[in-house]
Amino acid sequence: MNTAWALLGIAGILEIAFAYSMKSSEGFTRLVPGLLTVAAGLSSVFLLSLSLRTLPVGTGYAVWTGIGAAGTAILGMVVLGDSAAPMRVLCIVLILTGVIGLKLVSGS
Template sequence: MAWVLLGIAGLLEVGWAIGLKYTEGFTRLWPSVFTAGGIAGSILLLSLAAKSLPIGTAYGVWVGIGAVGAGLLGIAVLGEPATAARIFFLCLMVVAIVGLKFTGGAGH
């Protein structure tokens, strides 16, 4: 169950990271409310997952999911550059996330 919570926490991190772009410095009400809710939910689920997973693993996977997801959505939705190097390094992050999952302690 901890891994499921961690996965959802990571997806919420993707959502709030992309949401930051739409808050315009937290000057727009509804994007700011949804982004703040995503931040709170993501951290809450990370803390619950960390009850049974090593914090280094949980935090690394959480950050990795957020970074890869935000990178991919940045390319797909926000028109950010999709260079070969950028795609390569996003793929390396996926390898690191999978590695942490399978070597990271409790509940794998």
């Protein structure tokens, strides 16, 4: 796997950690989750920026947000008890299909 894609994947996972720790910080009223939110967010954006040195910006950004959105929704269902209604799951599958499609048609 190309280094840029690996960095982008890690950035996407950090985006999920960012969202989860933001929820745990309860509006930045809890110190440790608040610090984790800042660290995960900054790290995610930094790794995204490194991956965009070689990946097309539209592809990189779409994949990053797709990983973050789908991953956070799945984490919410599994860990936080968010709704797992069939239409919601279908929409997540469509996001992941788009992310995979962008990777497959990318020239990198």
